[in-house]
Amino acid sequence: xxxxxxxxxxxxxxxxxxxxxxxxxxxxxxxxxxxxxxxxxxxxxxxxxxxxxxxxxxxxxxxxxxxxxxxxxxxxxxxxxxxxxxxxxxxxxxxxxxxxxxxxxxxxxxxxxxxxxxxxxxxxxxxxxxxxxxxxxxxxxxxxxxxxxxxxxxxxxxxxxxxxxxxxxxxxxxxxxxxxxxxxxxxxxxxxxxxxxxxxxxxxxxxxxxxxxxxxxxxxxxxxxxxxxxxxxxxxxxxxxxxxxxxxxxxxxxxxxxxxxxxxxxxxxxxxxxxxxxxxxxxxxxxxxxxxxxxxxxxxxxxxxxxxxxxxxxxxxxxxxxxxxxxxxxxxxxxxxxxxxxxxxxxxxxxxxxxxxxxxx
Numbered sequence: 001x002x003x004x005x006x007x008x009x010x011x012x013x014x015x016x017x018x019x020x021x022x023x024x025x026x027x028x029x030x031x032x033x034x035x036x037x038x039x040x041x042x043x044x045x046x047x048x049x050x051x052x053x054x055x056x057x058x059x060x061x062x063x064x065x066x067x068x069x070x071x072x073x074x075x076x077x078x079x080x081x082x083x084x085x086x087x088x089x090x091x092x093x094x095x096x097x098x099x100x101x102x103x104x105x106x107x108x109x110x111x112x113x114x115x116x117x118x119x120x121x122x123x124x125x126x127x128x129x130x131x132x133x134x135x136x137x138x139x140x141x142x143x144x145x146x147x148x149x150x151x152x153x154x155x156x157x158x159x160x161x162x163x164x165x166x167x168x169x170x171x172x173x174x175x176x177x178x179x180x181x182x183x184x185x186x187x188x189x190x191x192x193x194x195x196x197x198x199x200x201x202x203x204x205x206x207x208x209x210x211x212x213x214x215x216x217x218x219x220x221x222x223x224x225x226x227x228x229x230x231x232x233x234x235x236x237x238x239x240x241x242x243x244x245x246x247x248x249x250x251x252x253x254x255x256x257x258x259x260x261x262x263x264x265x266x267x268x269x270x271x272x273x274x275x276x277x278x279x280x281x282x283x284x285x286x287x288x289x290x291x292x293x294x295x296x297x298x299x300x301x302x303x304x305x306x307x308x309x310x311x312x313x314x315x316x317x318x319x320x321x322x323x324x325x326x327x328x329x330x331x332x333x334x335x336x337x338x339x340x341x342x343x344x345x346x347x348x349x350x351x352x353x354x355x356x357x358x359x360x361x
Contacts, residue, residue, distance in 0.1 A: 041334050043067045049084060050355035053271055059086040063357055067335055073103035075200050076335045088118045092137075107153065110142040138162040145191055153193040159214060160186045160221075183223035183260055187216040197236060201358060202336035204244045208234040216261070226257040234361050242290045248361040251281040254308075267302050267322035268360065269344030269352050275320065278308025282320075286360065288328060296328035298342060322346050331357075 045065040052058045065080025077099040085091045092115035099108040117135040138161065145155030162184050189212055197206035211231045218225045232250040239245060252263040263280035264272050282304030290296035301323045305313040312318060326342025338358060345351045 041332055045078070045080070045332060045337065047331060047339060047357055048355065049082075049357065051352060052354075053352040057086045057088040057090075059084050059090070061085060061092075067332070070099070070101050071103065074100040075104055076100075078335075086118075090117045091115055092117075105147040107145045107155070108143070112140050114138045136162075143191060145193060151194055151196055153191070153195070155191045155193075156189065157191055157212065157214070158186075158188045183258065184221070185216050185224060185261075186220040186222040187214040187228075188220065189214040197234075199336050202330070202338055203236045203246075204238050205236050207236070208232075224258050224261065226261050227255040228257065228261065229253045229255075232361075240289075242296075244288045246286040246288070246359070246361060248284045248286075248302075249282075250284070250361075251279070253279045263306070265304055265306055265320045267304050267320060267344075267346065268300065268324060268342070268354070269322045269346035270320060270350050271352075274350075275306060277306035277311040277318070280304060280306055284322070284361070288359075290328070294330040294333070296330075297325070298328055298340065299325040300342075300344075320346060326354075 043066055045063070045067060047063050049061040049063060050059065061082070061084030063080060063082045065078050067076045067078055069076050077097070079097045079099070080095070082094040082096065083092065092113065094111055094113040094115075096111040097108065100106070101108075115135075115137045117137070118133070139159065140161070141157070141159045143155060143157035145153040148154050191210070191212040194209045195206070197203040197208055209232070211229070213230070214228045216222050216224055216226050216228070230250075230252050232248065234249075235247045237245055254261055254263060257278065259276070262276040262278055265275040265280065266272050267282055267284060282302055284300065284302030286298060286300045288296055288298050301321075303319065303321045305320070306318045307313050322344055324342055324344035326340060329339045329341075331337050331339050339355065340357075340359065341353075341355045343351070343353050
């Protein structure tokens with residue numbers, strides 16, 4: 001499956017798909033992390049992870065992490081391990097670090113991931129052919145950002161992956177014919193962030209904007225040269241005392257990318273990589289209401305579009321709606337870490353159930 005872990009390779013999955021608790025832009029106000037030392041929660045975090053989708057099957061895993069505040073003015077850093085295994089005999093193992101230093105002036109996000117992904121498709125890439133695909137992935141990622149002025153960060157990132165795609169029988173020959181066979185990639189890029197949120201991992205007010213690029217180049221050791229640009233805007237506000245409304249507008253644009261570097265429909269309810277085009281943009285809304293000290297409910301709806309080449313947002317086939325809901329549990333209130341159990345529904349029988357760590361945005 002083409003794009004299931006491309007976000008890891010491109011930086012967005014290492015932060016979103018792999019570990020939703022990651023955030024590429026951090027808060028300036030860290031008062032949510034300040035508590036009575038005598039009442040501090042355990043620094044250890046252990047949680048199960050679960051998902052079920054028609055094409056990916058049932059996936060079960062877990063995440064273990066250690067939380068540490070390196071100085072009084074910084075957000076709690078997180079370092080840990082992640083692993084999953086599915087009934088399609090797919091597996092993923094990853095190590096990660098999300099570190100904040102010197103009153104959040106220095107931020108480092110890094111990770112390494114290895115995996116094998118096997119998926120069954122009834123209609124792979126819309127060509128009318130059933131397929132069982134096999135994706136192998138080994139990737140490394142690092143990002144560093146520095147606070148240049150209040151609310152503003154500038155930095156850089158680098159990523160390297162040994163990414164391969166395989167498929168059985170006729171589908172394998174077809175993928176090779178259209179160039180969908182994976183490649184080694186090495187890229188570097190710049191990051192610009194603006195963040196006024198009141199909390200990092202569980203915000204209730206403020207805004208975040210982040211833009212970053214990755215320039216994949218053969219001269220750096222990769223098989224392909226192309227460019228990818230990401231941009232994302234988030235807004236949070238509280239219409240009621242226990243309610244938070246969140247909005248995300250996000251896009252991914254490519255230039256001269258091979259099929260293996262295309263953008264994918266990535267809203268909840270869709271298998272990432274089953275629908276691809278050069279560019280992708282979506283808007284997503286999340287309504288969170290706490291019914292108790294730790295428990296809450298959530299509802300969400302969004303719509304996205306794949307475009308570029310022969311794809312256009314004027315055609316209904318290229319529009320992808322998403323709707324769903326579920327429950328929230330605050331696992332680590334001091335660090336703002338939550339678990340979400342939710343079901344999501346898209347068009348054409350696309351749907352999924354997820355038990356995962358952190359808000360999607």
